[in-house]
Amino acid sequence: MFGRRAPLPVFPPGALLVGGAARDWLRGVPAKDFDWAVPDPAGAAQGLARVSGGAAFPLDAERGYWRVSAPGGVQHDLVPLPVDVTADLLRRDFTVNALGVWADGRVLDPAGGRADLRSRRLRMVSRENLRADPLRAWRAARFEGTLGFRLEVETEAAVREVAVDLGAGLLPMPAWERVRDELHALLGSEGAARGVARLEELGLLVLTVPELREGLGVAQGGFHHLDVFGHSLEALHQLLARRPDAPLTLRWAALLHDVGKARTRAVDPVTGRVSFHGHERVGAELSAGILTRLKLPGDEVRRVSALVGAHMLPLPANEREARRFVHRRRELLPDLLSLMLADREAARGPASSEASRRTYARGFERVLAALEEQPSAPPPLLGGQEIMALLGVPPGPRVGMAARALAEAAALGEVTTPDGARAFVRDWADGNPTT
Structure with missing residues (x-):
């Protein structure tokens, strides 16, 4: 009907396969x-766990909801078979x-x-089904992006x-957390940029990431x-x-x-030149707030914020600067380079030229070469105790400052031995x- 069907999975006794798996x-x-x-559900879950080599556990024991996590990222959710299967299917979001x-392959298709x-x-x-769970509005945009379908007019x-x-406030x-999961399913698709644009068209972006909308109509030039x-x-598309x-x-x-640009835009009263000084810092703060609101884990919030805050760093003009760039931003690499390239490729205004693109490309090549030469930080040449002894100070910020300076000198190849490290700390x- 729609191409070659995948083989049916092994059915638990008396089971009906429903929802997305039936659709797929x-x-x-x-x-x-x-x-x-x-x-x-309990017996079927135990049976599936035995057959698949997975683990069965109750999601909601009172309502009889069970889940089986199987090898290869396969997941089975099991609920009690309703008395009226047709009525249950008609309570779902979309006909598909x-x-x-x-x-036996028989299909129930009441809608x-x-x-x-x-x-x-x-x-x-039905309209009532969408309103019964407003998250289904985000799901509509997600299904458009991930399934390649189009919403019908009504x-x-x-x-x-x-x-x-x-x-x-009427709904x-x-x-x-549920909105985040829909956004992540949308962002995880190859058409993520189109999906975000669709959220805006449907009036959902203002409810989700209103800060991003502040860039609508904000001209940049250059x-x-x-x-x-x-x-x-x-930039997301280019990435x-x-x-x-x-x-x-x-x-x-x-x-x-660039989520900080709308709040940092300034126009020179003499030249009329538009600037966005500090937008990366403001953007890093806004990004942290947005993703915290969406309940992302703290380490992911910090990484996104750090990437946004670093995306305007100048690329190195020589090999030594490239080694320093890698040392100072190693934890963000190579993602930072991917972000910077996507930003650059998404900008093709009048100031963009083939010469500027070649200069940018050479900077990337220097960083990549330095990263390949030193994929991980060199091991410390001196321990904290020895640095404290050389400085004659107890544990504190000064020891950390000296250790960081020494680590950078080692990464740049300026210090290569413990004796050289001791001399460096004394000079420092x-x-x-x-x-």
Whole structure:
């Protein structure tokens, strides 16, 4: 019907395969996440765990919800088989998800989902279903981006209504964790930039990352041919064109790298020149706030913020500067280079030229060569105790300063032996007196 169907998975006794896995089977797309409605969720979960070599555990023992985590990232969620299967399917979000498949291949399709699959059309089961769980508005944008479907007219209108009513406080805002998960599914797709643009068109971006919208209509000039918002989307597109496997933190950094520009824009009253001084610092702070609000883990928040804060660093003009660049930003590499290149390739304004692109490329080559020459930091030449003895001070900030200076000198190849390190620390102390 839609191409070669994938083989049906092993069904638990009396089970109905529902939702996305049923949809993907009809599309001929292998699935890793399986949703089952079964007469006995606990028993079926234990059976699946034995067959797959996975682990079964209850998600909600009171309601009989179970999950099996199997090797290879495969996951099975099991819920009790409803008395009225058709009514249960008709409570779902979109027709392409309101499908069920029995073990013998028979398909339950009470909402006409198979026709919508053929037409690559995303159609709501009902307006009431969308409003019952407003997160389904974000899911609509996500499915457009990840499935390559298009919202039909009435469904798009209903999604826009949900967005308006959420903004007016007439519907409850979904938990940020759930919104984050939908955003991550969208950002993880190859059409992530188009997906973010679609969030804006549907009125959902203002509810999600309003700070990003501040770049709409903010002209830049110089190297730039797009407004700040358009440039941010283009940078994400350029990133994924070169690194389709980019991690989510890098995708976030590309999207948010100029989020501070609207708040730092200034125009010289004499020349009329537009500037955004300090936008990387403001952007780093805004990025941290945005991702904290979306409940990302702290280490991911810090990494994105650091990448945004560093994206305007000048590229080195010689090999020594390249080694220093690598030493000081090693933890951000190579992601920082990918972000900087995406930023540069997304900017093709009147100031951009072939000569400037060649200069930029040479800077990248120097950094990559230095990183290849020294992929990890050299081991410390002196321990903290010896540095304290050389300085004649107890543990404290001064010891850390000396250790960092020594580490950089070693990374630059200026110090290579313990004796040379001791001499360096003594010279450093003479040049950095405590008073």
